Amino acid sequence: MNVVRAVVIAALLLAACVVMFYGSRPLPSAPASFVKVQYWEKWTGPEAEQMRQIVDDFNSTVGRDKRIYVEFLSISGIAQKVLTSTAAGVPPDVAGLWGDNVVQYAAMDALEPLDELAAAHGITRDYYKPIYWNACRYDGRLWALVSTPWAILLHYNKEIFEHRAADLRAAGLDPQRPPRTIEELDRYAQVLTTYQTLDGRRRIICSGHQPMEPGWYIDHIVPWFGGRYFDPSSGELTINSDEAVRAFDWIAGYARRDGVGAVSEFRSGLGGFGSTQNPFLIGRLAMMQQGPWMANFIENLAPEMNRWNVPAEQLRREKDFSQLRTGMSHDEVIRLLGEPSSQQAGDTLVWDAGIRVIRVHFGRDNRVAATEMPLLPAMQRRKFCKWAAAPFPSAVPRLDNVAFCGFDSLVIPRGARHKKEAFEFIAFVNRRDVVEKLCSMHCKNSPLAAVSREFIERHPNPYIQVFEDAAASPNAFSSPQIPVWSEISAELTVAAQKCYLLEQSPTDALQFAADRAQAKWDYFREVQRLRNRNASAEPMRQ
Amino acid sequence: MTRSERKNLRNGLAFLSPWLAGFMLFTLLPIALSLYYSLCDYSLLQRPTYIGAANYRMLMGDEVFWKSLSNTFQYALLAIPSGLAVSLGLALLLNAKIRMQSVYRTIIFLPSLVPIVASSMLWLWMFNGRLGLINVLLAKVGIHGPAWLSDVMFSIGSGASESRFHWAMPALAFMSLWGVGYTVTIYIAGLQDVPRELYEAAEIDGAGLWRRIRHVTLPILSPVIFFNLIMAIIGTLQVFATPYIMTGGGPARATYFLTMYLYDCAFQFLRMGYASSMAWTQLIIILALTGLAFWSSKRWVHYQGR
Numbered sequence: 001m002n003v004v005r006a007v008v009i010a011a012l013l014l015a016a017c018v019v020m021f022y023g024s025r026p027l028p029s030a031p032a033s034f035v036k037v038q039y040w041e042k043w044t045g046p047e048a049e050q051m052r053q054i055v056d057d058f059n060s061t062v063g064r065d066k067r068i069y070v071e072f073l074s075i076s077g078i079a080q081k082v083l084t085s086t087a088a089g090v091p092p093d094v095a096g097l098w099g100d101n102v103v104q105y106a107a108m109d110a111l112e113p114l115d116e117l118a119a120a121h122g123i124t125r126d127y128y129k130p131i132y133w134n135a136c137r138y139d140g141r142l143w144a145l146v147s148t149p150w151a152i153l154l155h156y157n158k159e160i161f162e163h164r165a166a167d168l169r170a171a172g173l174d175p176q177r178p179p180r181t182i183e184e185l186d187r188y189a190q191v192l193t194t195y196q197t198l199d200g201r202r203r204i205i206c207s208g209h210q211p212m213e214p215g216w217y218i219d220h221i222v223p224w225f226g227g228r229y230f231d232p233s234s235g236e237l238t239i240n241s242d243e244a245v246r247a248f249d250w251i252a253g254y255a256r257r258d259g260v261g262a263v264s265e266f267r268s269g270l271g272g273f274g275s276t277q278n279p280f281l282i283g284r285l286a287m288m289q290q291g292p293w294m295a296n297f298i299e300n301l302a303p304e305m306n307r308w309n310v311p312a313e314q315l316r317r318e319k320d321f322s323q324l325r326t327g328m329s330h331d332e333v334i335r336l337l338g339e340p341s342s343q344q345a346g347d348t349l350v351w352d353a354g355i356r357v358i359r360v361h362f363g364r365d366n367r368v369a370a371t372e373m374p375l376l377p378a379m380q381r382r383k384f385c386k387w388a389a390a391p392f393p394s395a396v397p398r399l400d401n402v403a404f405c406g407f408d409s410l411v412i413p414r415g416a417r418h419k420k421e422a423f424e425f426i427a428f429v430n431r432r433d434v435v436e437k438l439c440s441m442h443c444k445n446s447p448l449a450a451v452s453r454e455f456i457e458r459h460p461n462p463y464i465q466v467f468e469d470a471a472a473s474p475n476a477f478s479s480p481q482i483p484v485w486s487e488i489s490a491e492l493t494v495a496a497q498k499c500y501l502l503e504q505s506p507t508d509a510l511q512f513a514a515d516r517a518q519a520k521w522d523y524f525r526e527v528q529r530l531r532n533r534n535a536s537a538e539p540m541r542q
Numbered sequence: 543m544t545r546s547e548r549k550n551l552r553n554g555l556a557f558l559s560p561w562l563a564g565f566m567l568f569t570l571l572p573i574a575l576s577l578y579y580s581l582c583d584y585s586l587l588q589r590p591t592y593i594g595a596a597n598y599r600m601l602m603g604d605e606v607f608w609k610s611l612s613n614t615f616q617y618a619l620l621a622i623p624s625g626l627a628v629s630l631g632l633a634l635l636l637n638a639k640i641r642m643q644s645v646y647r648t649i650i651f652l653p654s655l656v657p658i659v660a661s662s663m664l665w666l667w668m669f670n671g672r673l674g675l676i677n678v679l680l681a682k683v684g685i686h687g688p689a690w691l692s693d694v695m696f697s698i699g700s701g702a703s704e705s706r707f708h709w710a711m712p713a714l715a716f717m718s719l720w721g722v723g724y725t726v727t728i729y730i731a732g733l734q735d736v737p738r739e740l741y742e743a744a745e746i747d748g749a750g751l752w753r754r755i756r757h758v759t760l761p762i763l764s765p766v767i768f769f770n771l772i773m774a775i776i777g778t779l780q781v782f783a784t785p786y787i788m789t790g791g792g793p794a795r796a797t798y799f800l801t802m803y804l805y806d807c808a809f810q811f812l813r814m815g816y817a818s819s820m821a822w823t824q825l826i827i828i829l830a831l832t833g834l835a836f837w838s839s840k841r842w843v844h845y846q847g848r
């Protein structure tokens with residue numbers, strides 16, 4: 001028994017020692033004379049670590065010079081936590097909210113306006129792409145700036161197009177390009193959908209397109225049909241416009257074509273978006289709507305999709321790069337990588353390695369001094385991609401480059417203690433070089449009007465220029481700037497589901513959504529009117 | 543009260559005071575405030591504005607509220623009886639004198655220890671329409687299983703008055719059986735209290751297994767069944783995490799429960815006053831059903847020694 005006790009005590013002591021020496025450490029704290037800016041961000045995992053790099057960059061440059069120290073805290077459920085901390089009067093100085101939260105929070109007086117601070121830092125309308133600048137504004141004021149933005153495009157699997165080229169041509173469609181209209185999209189989808197009959201039931205094996213897969217932006221479908229949910233000039237909702245009915249009927253059309261049961265069965269057998277079973281990655285969905293981050297998911301989960309028809313030797317070379325060490329001899333390098341494809345100025349040898357190029361710099365002793373493996377320029381990488389991105393087709397002739405644009409925002413919650421210093425950090429994140437670094441790491445397009453050539457060429461998404469063009473397009477659109485949009489969005493999503501399941505006609509489903517949306521919008525406006533009246537009456541009473 | 547009693551009271555209260563302070567500050571006060579907020583328009587970010595019973599009036603005309611309430615009752619009707627029956631059945635089996643009894647008891651209890659998110663993810667795959675274990679097993683006996691979380695089970699009526707019932711609801715109720723371990727443990731504890739002589743007397747009178755269960759076990763176990771029933775009513779009427787993770791309330795609000803709507807109103811739509819009125823309505827419903835259960839208990843719950 002004594003032995004057991006001794007072992008247990010020793011194990012506990014050992015565990016205590018491990019925790020003491022290797023356990024968590026307090027965050028590096030700010031020097032005493034620095035202003036401490038608290039920054040809460042919603043990202044976790046790699047995205048949070050990448051943002052932490054930006055914070056470190058700030059702290060070691062601008063922050064050090066201006067005696068500001070940003071404390072970065074990655075937290076989940078950001079909206080609720082910012083909400084409660086703001087209500088309690090102890091908010092962070094900077095918060096990374098979802099873009100759709102901005103108008104909602106601004107309308108409820110939970111954010112500090114940023115107009116003057118932005119102007120003082122030279123951040124004006126011209127600096128930004130209009131769609132993102134306008135999305136950060138509400139009621140004539142600026143409430144947020146963008147940390148990372150995105151545009152939603154059509155992603156299509158070129159390999160499936162190639163395999164079904166004959167069928168596409170037979171249907172009068174070009175397998176070398178994506179669809180350009182909704183009508184074409186439907187025809188492509190029909191040809192690319194393959195079925196199998198099992199026990200007398202028709203199963204979808206590969207689907208050309210499914211509007212609800214993944215369906216994240218289904219509530220935003222109407223602008224592709226030429227409509228809008230909200231008329232900013234009149235302030236009225238237009239939820240069940242003719243364009244909306246047409247859009248929702250298009251959603252229902254896919255269930256009518258394949259049968260609700262077959263579509264349900266197909267969708268229920270698909271893996272999650274962030275898994276290797278993502279239907280686009282395993283070739284079971286030929287076309288879908290997604291954002292620029294898809295390139296990151298492809299590279300991480302299905303890297304072969306970025307290395308289509310790359311010679312095996314180059315693929316091997318890309319893998320062997322990790323074995324290169326400084327100090328290796330010229331012969332050792334040649335043995336590892338084979339004969340170089342070219343020699344650059346000085347003693348630099350170059351090898352093709354698929355979507356990358358390997359450069360090995362030799363020193364005077366003819367030994368490896370440095371190595372690098374940068375990405376090929378975007379246009380050269382595209383030919384190796386099994387996939388491509390293009391504007392999601394529109395149902396209206398000559399309505400080109402329609403794209404839903406969303407963003408992650410940086411805001412200063414009401415009651416923040418260090419507004420000026422907080423904005424120094426926000427302005428730093430909005431510097432072009434910083435924006436491009438962060439957006440490259442997060443695999444997103446830039447919110448800024450001007451982007452560098454380097455950003456486009458070296459971006460992990462070889463189609464980033466297409467996203468840039470879409471975001472800069474006059475037909476780009478964002479969430480309607482109404483504070484009750486989250487409620488309306490929920491209603492529209494349910495309406496889309498009802499149409500997709502053929503439970504209700506588009507007209508009925510949208511009428512129900514429109515009635516509920518109108519009631520919420522009317523209620524919100526009435527409450528705001530009463531609040532404004534009470535607020536203006538208060539000074540008079542005083 | 544004597545001096546020593548006063549001293550004991552003072553000491554007792556002093557020891558209780560941390561809990562009392564915490565209870566009053568973090569439970570009682572929020573409950574009281576939520577009652578007030580249910581009479582206000584309150585977004586958490588702005589001052590509450592008193593609007594009387596407007597939230598409750600809106601609630602009565604809110605179709606989504608009624609839909610979520612109806613879903614909650616449907617779920618309760620499926621999950622409560624099946625949960626009570628399955629856990630009682632398992633408890634009876636696990637109470638039998640068999641080898642490795644404690645191992646079986648542990649196996650039955652283990653799923654209750656799995657975090658809800660993990661078990662939800664697991665069941666998402668179990669219910670997978672094409673690759674899920676349930677459909678694979680059904681296919682082996684020639685049954686083509688549905689897409690459990692999205693297919694329609696049956697519909698009533700036609701046209702605008704058509705009501706559709708989805709497989710997702712019974713699927714969620716079935717999944718709730720995964721966590722019967724706690725209830726089984728309580729039943730097993732209750733079964734230990736059934737006097738052996740009653741079984742022996744019943745056996746002498748010629749009662750078979752079913753009659754012994756029907757006339758001995760169930761009446762003596764009835765207070766435990768009643769306790770589990772009350773807990774099940776409270777638990778199922780507040781179901782949230784599992785459907786939130788597995789279905790998000792879909793398809794088309796078929797599994798959108800009252801607590802999910804309450805959460806959305808409070809934290810997604812920032813309508814804290816409206817959500818508070820929903821919470822109080824939910825409390826009243828739970829109290830009413832619990833009261834009903836207590837009222838009915840006079841007829842079927844038998845306490846020993848009374």
